[in-house]
Amino acid sequence: MSDKSYLIVGAGVFGVSTAYHLIRKYPEASITIVDRDAYDADSRVAASWDWNKVVRADYDDLVYCQLGIEAQDVFRSDPLWKPYFHETGIYWMCRSDYAQDVLDNYKKLGRRADLSAVPVDEAKKLYGGLFEDADYTGVKEVLVNKTSGWAAAGDCLIAITKEVLRLGVKYVTAEVTGLEFDIPGRCTGVTTPKGDVLKASHVILCTGAYTPKLLELSAASTGKKDLSAGPRIVAGGITTGMTTLDDKSYSRFASMPVGVQGYTAKQGPFIGSLPPTKDKELKWWGQTIFKNTSEVLPGRLISMPPAEPDYAQWNVSGRLKEDINHANHVFYGKKGASWKMEKHRICWDAFTTSADFIISPHAAAKGLFVATCGNFHGWKFFPVLGKYIVQMLEGSLSPELAEKWAWDRERPDASGNADYPRWEMKDLLDPVRTSKL
Numbered sequence: 001m002s003d004k005s006y007l008i009v010g011a012g013v014f015g016v017s018t019a020y021h022l023i024r025k026y027p028e029a030s031i032t033i034v035d036r037d038a039y040d041a042d043s044r045v046a047a048s049w050d051w052n053k054v055v056r057a058d059y060d061d062l063v064y065c066q067l068g069i070e071a072q073d074v075f076r077s078d079p080l081w082k083p084y085f086h087e088t089g090i091y092w093m094c095r096s097d098y099a100q101d102v103l104d105n106y107k108k109l110g111r112r113a114d115l116s117a118v119p120v121d122e123a124k125k126l127y128g129g130l131f132e133d134a135d136y137t138g139v140k141e142v143l144v145n146k147t148s149g150w151a152a153a154g155d156c157l158i159a160i161t162k163e164v165l166r167l168g169v170k171y172v173t174a175e176v177t178g179l180e181f182d183i184p185g186r187c188t189g190v191t192t193p194k195g196d197v198l199k200a201s202h203v204i205l206c207t208g209a210y211t212p213k214l215l216e217l218s219a220a221s222t223g224k225k226d227l228s229a230g231p232r233i234v235a236g237g238i239t240t241g242m243t244t245l246d247d248k249s250y251s252r253f254a255s256m257p258v259g260v261q262g263y264t265a266k267q268g269p270f271i272g273s274l275p276p277t278k279d280k281e282l283k284w285w286g287q288t289i290f291k292n293t294s295e296v297l298p299g300r301l302i303s304m305p306p307a308e309p310d311y312a313q314w315n316v317s318g319r320l321k322e323d324i325n326h327a328n329h330v331f332y333g334k335k336g337a338s339w340k341m342e343k344h345r346i347c348w349d350a351f352t353t354s355a356d357f358i359i360s361p362h363a364a365a366k367g368l369f370v371a372t373c374g375n376f377h378g379w380k381f382f383p384v385l386g387k388y389i390v391q392m393l394e395g396s397l398s399p400e401l402a403e404k405w406a407w408d409r410e411r412p413d414a415s416g417n418a419d420y421p422r423w424e425m426k427d428l429l430d431p432v433r434t435s436k437l
C-alpha cells in the first residue's frame, strides 16, 4: 500500500467512516480528508452533522436490514461508538405491510430481537400512552422494536473524526472547486479556490448533496462530459425543527422511543419524532422533500443546495415551518399543541431513485471514486460504511453490493420511492412583499 494515497472529499459519515476503516487497515497510508467546514465548527452543512439521528435495522430491504444490524452491533459493543447510541426502541405506525416485512427480514437473517407487530389499540397504551393522540388514519399495525434507537449524531461525528486524526489522517479545511486529471485522463487530485492542488492516487467523493454540482462544474472545466452525474444523483432538502420541553413534559418524554409515521409511497414520505436530547429538545422532520433546481452553468439545470456557503440552511420559510407543526400534530395531537417550535434547519442529502447508495468507481475516470447518496437514511451505517467503501476501492465488494451501489446500473422509476424529492424549493419560499409607495 506504500505507493497509494487517499484524498477523501467530505467529512460526513461516508467520508469519515472511509478514513476510519482505511487508517485501521493501513496505518502507514497517506490519507487526507478535505472539507469546506472544520470538523468542530459551530455550524456545518453536512447532513451527518445533526443533534440526533435514528439508528435502526427496521428495513423491508434485506441488504439494509443486515447492514443496520451490523452497524448496531458496533454501536452496542465498541467503547468508541457506544457512548453515542441510545437504545430507546422505535414505535412505527405502519400503513402497509412494512412491519411484517421487517419481521420477515429479521427471521431470514436468523436475528432474534425484541420486536413485534402490535395491534393499534394495544400499541396506544404502550409507553404510558405517549402516542395515544397520534393520527392513526389508515394504520394497520405498529412495529415496536425495542432494540432500535437514536444516536447523538454530531457528537459522534466529531469523536470519530478526532479518532482518525489521532491515528494519522490529515484534515484540510478548504472548498474543493475542481478535479485534476493527468494526460491519459486519470484523476490525480483536487483544486481549491486559492489555487492549491491536493494530489492523491485515489480521490473519493463523499460530498453528499453537493456531488452533482461538483461533477457538473468539473465536467465543464475539463471537457469530460461523462463526469456529470446526470439523472443518477439528485440533491434534496428537508426541514427539521425542535421544541424545548419543560421539566414536566421532559420527565414524561425522556425515555420515549423514536416515533415514526409510515405512509405508502403514494401517500408520501415517512416522518419522525426523535426523543429529547440532554438539552430537553424534541425533534421532528417534515414530510416535504424538495429539489432546488437551478442553473449551475448557462443552460445546465440541476438540483443543488443553495449557493450560500452554509446552503442557507437556517433560512426556513413559513411554509416549511408549517411542515414541522404538522409533524407535531400527527404524533402528539393536543399534548403538543402549546409547544413552541424553534431551531428550524434545512438539511440537504443526495438521492437516487432506488434509495440505494452509490459506492463505486466513477466510470469516466480512473482514480476517481464516489461514495455518497445517503438518501435520507445513511447516518445509521456510520460504523460500517467505510468497510464497504474500502472493499469497493480494492475491488472486493460482493457482486450483489457492487451491482446495487454501482455508478452505472438500471434505475427504477422514482414513483416507488416515497422519500424522493417531489417539490421545488422555489414553490415553498415566503412570498416577497412589495411595498406600495
Ligand SMILES: Cc1cc2nc3c(=O)[nH]c(=O)nc-3n(C[C@H](O)[C@H](O)[C@H](O)COP(=O)(O)OP(=O)(O)OC[C@H]3O[C@@H](n4cnc5c(N)ncnc54)[C@H](O)[C@@H]3O)c2cc1C
Pocket: 009, 010, 011, 012, 013, 014, 015, 034, 035, 036, 037, 044, 045, 046, 047, 048, 049, 052, 053, 054, 055, 174, 175, 176, 177, 206, 207, 208, 209, 210, 211, 214, 238, 239, 240, 285, 347, 348, 349, 371, 372, 373, 374, 375, 376, 377, 378, 379, 380, 381
Ligand atoms: C433532516 C435529515 C434527517 C435524517 N435523519 C436520518 C436518520 O434519522 N437516520 C439516518 O440513518 N439517516 C438520516 N438522514 C440521512 C443522513 O443524514 C445522510 O444520509 C448522511 O448523513 C449523508 O452523509 P454524507 O457523508 O453522504 O453527506 P454529508 O453528511 O452531507 O457530508 C458531505 C460533506 O461534504 C462536504 N463537501 C461537499 N462538497 C464539498 C466541496 N466542494 N468541498 C469541500 N467539502 C465539500 C460538506 O461540507 C459535508 O461536510 C437524515 C438526513 C436529513 C437531511
